Every structure is written in structure tokens, then in C-alpha cells.
Amino acid sequence: MSHEGIRVATKQEQANQEARNQPLAKIAVTPEKVRVLMTEGKGLEIDWADGHKSAWSFAWLREACPCATCVDERAQQGREPGQPRPKPAALLPMYAPPPKPASAHAVGRYAIQFNWADGHSGGIYSWEYLRRVCQCQECRFSRDEAAGTPN
Numbered sequence: 001m002s003h004e005g006i007r008v009a010t011k012q013e014q015a016n017q018e019a020r021n022q023p024l025a026k027i028a029v030t031p032e033k034v035r036v037l038m039t040e041g042k043g044l045e046i047d048w049a050d051g052h053k054s055a056w057s058f059a060w061l062r063e064a065c066p067c068a069t070c071v072d073e074r075a076q077q078g079r080e081p082g083q084p085r086p087k088p089a090a091l092l093p094m095y096a097p098p099p100k101p102a103s104a105h106a107v108g109r110y111a112i113q114f115n116w117a118d119g120h121s122g123g124i125y126s127w128e129y130l131r132r133v134c135q136c137q138e139c140r141f142s143r144d145e146a147a148g149t150p151n
């Protein structure tokens, strides 16, 4: 349970913002293997050319959609990419199936696009974007570290 109330830009968010502006090495944003675990309904896995491995669930990816509409919506709600949207308490609970793509395809050599089962398909997930939002422990830890180090 998270309490979404008044939000100010935290140190962490500022550090994330700064980290986002740092260029990444080519080898860090070149996928060696891309696996879309569609039948399992699990998510996306990428092995990068620098030996790093990343994995994201479809639910996470759906909430991290990089299209302009979703980016705006998250900015308004103060959500980080992948952070679930707040549940509207006033509405009747509706069954929402876990997000998963009906299909996925490569966009040129730089990105992947999902056609989500809910009909949304505008988001183009570039390799660079995905690498920057890697959810492995190591990356999450180093993003936290960066946030804790003033400069």
C-alpha cells in the first residue's frame, strides 16, 4: 500500500533525472537476445551486448509505456515508469485482466513495440529506454546510490 498524497520532487527523482541525461555506452543499449515471453504471459527479457541481463513483467511495461499520452498521464499523477496507477476508490471494482500484449514487433533496430490486449499500441520502447529502466537489483541499487550521493 502506498500513500499517494502531495508529492515533491525528491532527491531520488532529481538524481534519476540527471542519470537519464548521461549518455549510455553503445554496448549497453545493444541487445544480444530479446525474448518476449508471450505464451507464458511473463514479460520481456533482454541480454545486452555488455553481458547485462534485464527482465520486465508485462504489467510493469504497460505502466511504463513511453508514448506521449502515457508519459503525460504519469507526470500528472507523479508516477515513475512502471508504477501502477492508483485504483479509483469511488468506482465499482471491475475485473481488470493483467496487462499483456496481443503481439510485439521490432521497430527498426532500435526499439520494440507492443500491441497491448487493451488496444493501446502507441508506445515505442527503445533499447536505451529499457536499459535505463532496468529492474535488476544491481541497477535499482545503483540508481538509489546515485540518489543518495549529492554532487
Ligand SMILES: [Zn+2]
Binding pocket: 065, 066, 067, 068, 069, 070, 071, 120, 122, 123
Ligand atoms: Zn502509452
Ligand SMILES: [Zn+2]
Binding pocket: 052, 053, 054, 134, 135, 136, 137, 138, 139, 140
Ligand atoms: Zn540491470
